[in-house]
Amino acid sequence: MSKTTGVVLAIGGVTLINQTVFNEKDMNWRIPVATALAAAGFSAAERVWPQGVQILAWTALLTILLTRTDPNTPSPVESALSWWDRTAKE
DSSP states (O other), X not given: OOTTHHHHHHHHHHHXXXXXXXXXXXXXXXXXXXXXXXXXXXXXXXXXXXXXXHHHHHHHHHHHHHSOSSTTSOOHHHHHHHHHHHHHHO
């Protein structure tokens, strides 16, 4: 297993949980498929340029956490903050 596989799987997991759990949308099966393809691609690219691909994977994770991939769905950080506010008030 390459060093980027866990990071790429985290990207897919965060995206999936943000959409299905935090925002109660239907399961989007494109996310697991794209995650598997991205993990394979990153693993292959890591053999050519290990440091650059690792930096790219961590940058992608940070980007997924902070930005909206769908304009109608809040980013994972926004979703977590709104969940935190809801539970703090209860």
